[in-house]
Amino acid sequence: MKIVVDGMGGDNSPCEIVKGCIDFLTESKKEVHIYITGPQKKIEEELEKYQNNNNITIVDASEVISCNEPPAMAIRKKKDSSMVKALRMVRDGEADAIISAGSTGALLTGATLIIGRIKGIKRAALAPLMPGEKGPFMLIDCGANVDCKPENLVQFALMGKAYFESVMNISDPKVGLVNIGSEEEKGNELTKESYKLLKEENINFYGNIEPRDMVSGDVQVIVADGFVGNTILKAIEGVSSLIFGRLKEGIYSSFKTKIGGALLKPVFSQFKKDFDYREYGGTPFLGVKGVCIKAHGSSDAKAIKNAIKQSVLFYDKKVIDKIKTEFEK
Amino acid sequence: MKIVVDGMGGDNSPCEIVKGCIDFLTESKKEVHIYITGPQKKIEEELEKYQNNNNITIVDASEVISCNEPPAMAIRKKKDSSMVKALRMVRDGEADAIISAGSTGALLTGATLIIGRIKGIKRAALAPLMPGEKGPFMLIDCGANVDCKPENLVQFALMGKAYFESVMNISDPKVGLVNIGSEEEKGNELTKESYKLLKEENINFYGNIEPRDMVSGDVQVIVADGFVGNTILKAIEGVSSLIFGRLKEGIYSSFKTKIGGALLKPVFSQFKKDFDYREYGGTPFLGVKGVCIKAHGSSDAKAIKNAIKQSVLFYDKKVIDKIKTEFEK
Numbered sequence: 001m002k003i004v005v006d007g008m009g010g011d012n013s014p015c016e017i018v019k020g021c022i023d024f025l026t027e028s029k030k031e032v033h034i035y036i037t038g039p040q041k042k043i044e045e046e047l048e049k050y051q052n053n054n055n056i057t058i059v060d061a062s063e064v065i066s067c068n069e070p071p072a073m074a075i076r077k078k079k080d081s082s083m084v085k086a087l088r089m090v091r092d093g094e095a096d097a098i099i100s101a102g103s104t105g106a107l108l109t110g111a112t113l114i115i116g117r118i119k120g121i122k123r124a125a126l127a128p129l130m131p132g133e134k135g136p137f138m139l140i141d142c143g144a145n146v147d148c149k150p151e152n153l154v155q156f157a158l159m160g161k162a163y164f165e166s167v168m169n170i171s172d173p174k175v176g177l178v179n180i181g182s183e184e185e186k187g188n189e190l191t192k193e194s195y196k197l198l199k200e201e202n203i204n205f206y207g208n209i210e211p212r213d214m215v216s217g218d219v220q221v222i223v224a225d226g227f228v229g230n231t232i233l234k235a236i237e238g239v240s241s242l243i244f245g246r247l248k249e250g251i252y253s254s255f256k257t258k259i260g261g262a263l264l265k266p267v268f269s270q271f272k273k274d275f276d277y278r279e280y281g282g283t284p285f286l287g288v289k290g291v292c293i294k295a296h297g298s299s300d301a302k303a304i305k306n307a308i309k310q311s312v313l314f315y316d317k318k319v320i321d322k323i324k325t326e327f328e329k
Numbered sequence: 330m331k332i333v334v335d336g337m338g339g340d341n342s343p344c345e346i347v348k349g350c351i352d353f354l355t356e357s358k359k360e361v362h363i364y365i366t367g368p369q370k371k372i373e374e375e376l377e378k379y380q381n382n383n384n385i386t387i388v389d390a391s392e393v394i395s396c397n398e399p400p401a402m403a404i405r406k407k408k409d410s411s412m413v414k415a416l417r418m419v420r421d422g423e424a425d426a427i428i429s430a431g432s433t434g435a436l437l438t439g440a441t442l443i444i445g446r447i448k449g450i451k452r453a454a455l456a457p458l459m460p461g462e463k464g465p466f467m468l469i470d471c472g473a474n475v476d477c478k479p480e481n482l483v484q485f486a487l488m489g490k491a492y493f494e495s496v497m498n499i500s501d502p503k504v505g506l507v508n509i510g511s512e513e514e515k516g517n518e519l520t521k522e523s524y525k526l527l528k529e530e531n532i533n534f535y536g537n538i539e540p541r542d543m544v545s546g547d548v549q550v551i552v553a554d555g556f557v558g559n560t561i562l563k564a565i566e567g568v569s570s571l572i573f574g575r576l577k578e579g580i581y582s583s584f585k586t587k588i589g590g591a592l593l594k595p596v597f598s599q600f601k602k603d604f605d606y607r608e609y610g611g612t613p614f615l616g617v618k619g620v621c622i623k624a625h626g627s628s629d630a631k632a633i634k635n636a637i638k639q640s641v642l643f644y645d646k647k648v649i650d651k652i653k654t655e656f657e658k
Contacts, residue, residue, distance in 0.1 A: 146516065147517045180472055180555075188476045214564070227557070228560055231560065231561055234541040235541065235561045236564050238543060239544060239568050243569065246599075247600075250600070257593055261589070261593065263588055263589025264579065267579030267586055275572075
């Protein structure tokens, strides 16, 4: 398998990106060749720090797309950027998957414009996996699309189902619709209309789900308009970091509490594991004709390594073929 | 001041409701008379448990509105319900404020239909106060309205400002717009249009705010469509209860962790205080011609006591007059 990694995406590029690639190759039993896009010299300097760098090829790219640029314009103008070059490799069949920790907007726009959507898909969607009590769940869409139509939400449901069945080995996952009440007639125009359509689909439709019940993990695929999904995601991020920050502060506040913190270390380690975005790798971008993973902007080597792992699963489990088949029906 | 409390609202009615009223009166230095609506005998039985019950009058009401009834129908049909009777007392000037832990939908519909909106207000809004790092913030609207128009969001901003200035003594609070990015051009049709209008208003407009930054408390009044606000609120509820639940589980998992938990007790107590919805009382319903507080459905006596306290502030600080003045401009 050939994977291209955007060497200049994210806050910790290129150093953590390159380390993540090296760490992946060191652990991986699968034959994988990694291409890293970015300024030849800069990436080379990073690569030279490691022994095990045989299966890596640098693809020279002089430009970088920043998070502050208007996405569509950046993709069109910066043809020699690490991101555009990586996207083109997937389009041209030179790579089977792309991972980038760069600008979300640019990656989504670029993947849609350069790689292209799967036939029949009206809108591709960002679909992060999140930790639930009984197992992970997927919230789709989380920000690729705003002002969605009911048919978009139905497509998200089908794509999420295909991903869950292939990658997570859960057949016929429960599909829920984010809403502000559980009854069918609850919600806004979009959810009321979407409910009707989802009920008719060949899916295991759970009905409406309120965000407070999402974390139970009872429902695996949760569909929402991208604006709503994104605000939920960011609310969860904000409140978790507030709670963990306060907890840390409290533990460091006195000798007694420090001892308490030390005794609770195994609990906190488990917590960290359960709530660490890095464990989940990156966020699949579903609906385009290639394996595309958005890694978190603050990804370190571990997050990049896991994002690459995830792209391998995404590829090996033939998620794209599955979505294609679903939409040919 | 005269306050009417819906004696049959919420999961713990009437026992915790009555206790909350008693506790409030015991602590309060202000002269307040409380009316409790509900079946005469049932409320009487509860009241008899306490000594200090002189300033309480029972208003007999034979019916109860449940959370599963369609709100508008329930309000129209159940004229002898504890909620409708309480709302009518506010309408008729027999009470200055109403507190209910009953069905949110019924209370909002009832307050709008029976008490009525302030002149100029297109939609009244639910505006909970939430704990932020630097102080509380208000998220308005949190579920009273879906499919809002930009002008509704502007009205929410003005009402939130009036509340914050009067009750929290913060002049010219910062007003933010919930969005999925900080730049002006980000978001959906509603936020883009609302941004333009909010920029022109006579408010301290902060711009867009992403939900992960809400918890900082930097911005005091945060406006959103009620669907979005409600999902954010419920996501926060869900993830906090998941984290605290896991923490408790972890602490009880071994002797060592139990000791650790005991040493961290002061930290957890502070936590509980900071994140306890009961400390904040209830949620003001802004835009109607009376003081209306929605208490949490699972309110205990402490939550009810604090909700009554909040209604006193709401009344004493003349929030409604302030909103009226704002909308006469």
